[in-house]
Amino acid sequence: MDIKSFTSAIAQIAEERGILAEKVVETIESAVAAAYKKEYTSRGKVIKCKLDPVSGEAKFWQVLLVVDDSMIYSELAEDKSSSPPIAKAREEELAKLREKESEEGEKKIRFNPEKHIMIAEAKKANPKVKPGEELEIPLKTEKDFGRIATQTAKQVILQKIKETERETILQEYKAKEGEIVSGIVQRVEGRNVYMDIGKTTGVLVKEEQIPGEFYRPGARLKVFVLKAESTQKGPVIFLSRAYPKLISKLFELEVPEVASGAVLIKSIAREPGSRTKIAVASNMEGVDPIGSVVGQRGTRVQAVIQELGGEKIDIVEWSDDPEKYITNSLSPAKVLEVKIMPKNKAQAVVPEDQLSLAIGKDGQNVRLAAKLTGWKIDVRPPEAEEARYEEQETNKKQ
Numbered sequence: 020m021d022i023k024s025f026t027s028a029i030a031q032i033a034e035e036r037g038i039l040a041e042k043v044v045e046t047i048e049s050a051v052a053a054a055y056k057k058e059y060t061s062r063g064k065v066i067k068c069k070l071d072p073v074s075g076e077a078k079f080w081q082v083l084l085v086v087d088d089s090m091i092y093s094e095l096a097e098d099k100s101s102s103p104p105i106a107k108a109r110e111e112e113l114a115k116l117r118e119k120e121s122e123e124g125e126k127k128i129r130f131n132p133e134k135h136i137m138i139a140e141a142k143k144a145n146p147k148v149k150p151g152e153e154l155e156i157p158l159k160t161e162k163d164f165g166r167i168a169t170q171t172a173k174q175v176i177l178q179k180i181k182e183t184e185r186e187t188i189l190q191e192y193k194a195k196e197g198e199i200v201s202g203i204v205q206r207v208e209g210r211n212v213y214m215d216i217g218k219t220t221g222v223l224v225k226e227e228q229i230p231g232e233f234y235r236p237g238a239r240l241k242v243f244v245l246k247a248e249s250t251q252k253g254p255v256i257f258l259s260r261a262y263p264k265l266i267s268k269l270f271e272l273e274v275p276e277v278a279s280g281a282v283l284i285k286s287i288a289r290e291p292g293s294r295t296k297i298a299v300a301s302n303m304e305g306v307d308p309i310g311s312v313v314g315q316r317g318t319r320v321q322a323v324i325q326e327l328g329g330e331k332i333d334i335v336e337w338s339d340d341p342e343k344y345i346t347n348s349l350s351p352a353k354v355l356e357v358k359i360m361p362k363n364k365a366q367a368v369v370p371e372d373q374l375s376l377a378i379g380k381d382g383q384n385v386r387l388a389a390k391l392t393g394w395k396i397d398v399r400p401p402e403a404e405e406a407r408y409e410e411q412e413t414n415k416k417q
Contacts, residue, residue, distance in 0.1 A: 038180070038183050038184055038187045039187075042183045042187075043180070043183075044070060045179075046175075046176055046179035046180050046183065047070055047176060048067075048068045048069065048070050048077075049068075049175055049179055050173070050175035050176040050179070051068045051070065051077055052066045052067060052068035052079070053066075053175045055068065055079055055158075055161060058161070059158075059159075059161055060081070060158075061133060063131065063133035063134060064081055064133045064134070065081065065082040065083075065134060066079060066080070066081060066082070066158070067079070067080045067081075067082050067155065068080075076160075077160065078157070078160060079157070079158040079159070079160060079161070080155040080156060080157055080158060081155070081156045081158055082153050082154070082155055082156075083134065083135060083136040083141070083153065083154045083155075083156065084128075084134060084135050084136070084151075084152075084153055084154075085135075085136055085137075085138055085141045085148050085149065085150050085151065085152050085153070085154050086128065086130065086135050086136070086137060086138065086150055086151075087137070087138045087150040089150075090127065090128060090150060090151070091127060091128055091129065091130045091135075136154055138150050141154050144156065185249075185253045185254055188218050188219050188253075188254050189247055189249050189254040191218065192216075192219070192244060192247035192254065192256045193247045195244045195247075196244050196245070196246055196247060197243075197244065197264070198243075198244055198268065199241050199242060199243050199244070199265060199268040199269065199272075200216050200217070200221075200241070200242060200244055201216075201239060201240075201241055201242075202214035202215060202216040202221060202239070202240055202241075202242050202258065203215045203237065203238070203239050203240075204234050204235060204236050204237060204238045204239075204240065205220060205236065206236060207234055207236070210224070210225035211223065211224055211225065212228065212234045214240070214242065214258060216242070216256065216258070219253075219254060219256060220256070221242065221244070221256035221257070221258040222255060222256070222257060222258065223242065223258045223259070223260060224257070226261070227245065227257070227258065227259035227260060227261050227262065228260055228261060229260045229261055229291045229292040229327070229328060229330070230291060230292040230293075231292050232260065232292060232328050240260065240326075241265075241269065241326055242258040242259065242260055242265075243258065243259040243260070243262045243264060243265040243268065244256065244257075244258060245257040245258060245259045245262065260291070261289075261291035261292075263287040263288070263289045263295075264287070266284075266287050266289060266295055266297060266323070266327075266332070267284045267287060267297070269323045269326055269327075270284060270297075270312060270319075270323060273314075273319045273320075273322045273323055274311055274312055274314070274319050276306060276308075276311040276312075277311070277312065280302055281301070281302055281303040281306050281311070282299055282300070282301060282302065282303075282306060282308045282311050282312060283299065283300050283301075283302050283308075283337075284297055284298070284299055285298045285299065285300050285337040286298040286337065286391050286392070286393075287391070288387040288388070288389075288390035288391040289387075290383065290386075290387065291330070292327075292328070292330055293330065293331070293383065294330065294331040294332075294333070294383060294384075294387060295330060295331070295332045295333070295387075296332075296333045296334075296335060296348065296387045296388065296390075296391045297312075297332065297333070297334055297335070297391075298335050298336070298337035298344070298347070298348070298391055298392075299311075299312055299334060299335075299336060299337060300336065300337040300338075308336060308337075309334050309335075309336055312334050313334060320332055320334065333350055333351070333387075335347040335348055335350050335391075341357075341359055341365065341392070341394065342357040342359060342365075343357075344392055345357045345365050345367060345388070345392055345394055345396060346367070348387075348388035348391050348392050348396075349367055349369070349377050349384065349385065349388050349396070349398070351376060352369055352373045352376040352377035352384065353369065353370065353373050354367050354368070354369050354373075354377070355368045355369060355370060355401065356368040360397075362395075363393070363394055363395060364394065364395045364396075364397065365394045365395065365396050365397070366396075366397045366399060367385075367396055367397065367398050367399070368399055368400070368401055368402075369398060369399075369400065370400070370401070371400045371401070374398065374400055377398045378398050385398050
């Protein structure tokens with residue numbers, strides 16, 4: 020096995036896999052150490068390899084843990100030649116000793132000359148070494164490895180690089196949780212849609228899809244990164260097209276005032292694929308929040324609507340005055356008066372010709388207004404017309 024052939028490929032592997040070159044070097048070092056151990060030492064030894072990524076030269080060490088008498092098990096019950104009753108008594112005594120050591124919080128080890136070295140012996144190599152530290156003993160540098168050792172190195176490299184690649188992808192998309200990314204629809208399997216989102220594939224489950232939206236392979240869409248999870252098969256990135264925050268993130272892309280914080284999106288109420296209401300407020304004097312979000316001739320809001328496949332978006336001005344906020348939330352309907360009632364309830368009085376507009380189809384407008392404001396809203400006509408309205412409602416039910 021030519022070590023230089025590994026080092027020459029470090030940069031290429033790092034670039035192709037999207038992982039740090041240092042991680043690739045660590046992987047090769049682990050593989051070469053495993054090959055050295057397979058070819059030139061016994062299985063129980065701990066071997067360390069340090070590789071010079073420029074010259075390709077490798078140096079090897081055996082790593083030993085420095086111990087003293089207080090760190091190792093008592094030799095009780097180790098004499099296998101004793102008669103069964105004596106051996107049993109010693110085993111019981113050793114068990115009590117181990118239990119006591121466990122209760123006292125001391126972790127004891129069984130001395131293994133291939134992994135451990137007593138402090139007195141270790142000080143001959145390094146006078147400053149202390150119990151609990153590692154002692155590295157230089158080994159002869161070897162460059163020629165057999166077929167089995169080479170195969171071992173290859174397997175270690177492939178496995179380690181795959182693990183590192185998975186960890187890198189997981190961490191990258193964990194950092195992107197709560198953000199939007201662009202994805203291309205790869206395939207649809209059952210109720211799930213799988214999308215290419217760059218370095219990996221994300222999954223759009225049925226519950227996070229926009230109802231009625233068709234996902235054609237090859238289509239490019241913006242998706243919200245819900246969460247990144249690690250599984251036995253690798254990282255799984257869960258995506259969403261239905262999550263309310265997708266709306267605010269899309270407006271951040273289209274509206275500089277939202278991205279800079281000059282305009283704040285205070286609340287969102289959404290029924291995916293149908294309609295969304297957002298409440299906006301200005302965080303800077305002289306900035307019109309609604310005008311900024313709508314854009315000249317509606318270009319900004321239309322870009323978001325187009326990305327969502329035609330979903331309607333109502334933009335209303337937020338207010339810390341509940342009456343004004345509720346009035347705005349029922350837009351496009353005109354509201355005559357809002358009465359604040361006990362238990363977080365509000366009564367909105369609207370002209371009779373605005374009643375159906377305020378309530379909306381299947382009650383959608385008032386339902387979204389309630390979600391947006393956090394108030395339970397009861398839409399009613401003026402008192403003079405209320406009796407006639409209630410009579411009409413009664414007749415409809417009969």
